[in-house]
Amino acid sequence: MFSKQIPQRSCIACRRLENWTDLIRTVLVGDEIKVDEDHRMQGRGAWLHSNCLQIAIERKAFNRAFNYEGQLKMQAVSDYLKGLSGH
Numbered sequence: 001m002f003s004k005q006i007p008q009r010s011c012i013a014c015r016r017l018e019n020w021t022d023l024i025r026t027v028l029v030g031d032e033i034k035v036d037e038d039h040r041m042q043g044r045g046a047w048l049h050s051n052c053l054q055i056a057i058e059r060k061a062f063n064r065a066f067n068y069e070g071q072l073k074m075q076a077v078s079d080y081l082k083g084l085s086g087h
């Protein structure tokens with residue numbers, strides 16, 4: 001009777017709608033993008049696929065998502081993603 005609805009978010013890079021559980025939430029802290037692993041951090045979040053970081057960088061998707069002009073630090077995100085794909 002009940003189908004469990006999973007909220008959907010769109011990836012900031014490729015714009016595809018996805019269950020939020022399949023995306024990574026990031027937030028902007030100062031000029032640095034952090035991964036919000038527990039989905040508890042305050043502020044506007046930007047969601048993306050774990051394999052969409054490169055596209056996001058090329059399209060300046062983070063700048064658009066956070067309405068931020070200028071250079072963003074995304075070392076934390078790229079380290080996190082490296083950890084995911086690492087062994």
Ligand SMILES: [Zn+2]
Pocket residue numbers: 011012013014015016048049052
């Ligand atoms: Zn994507």
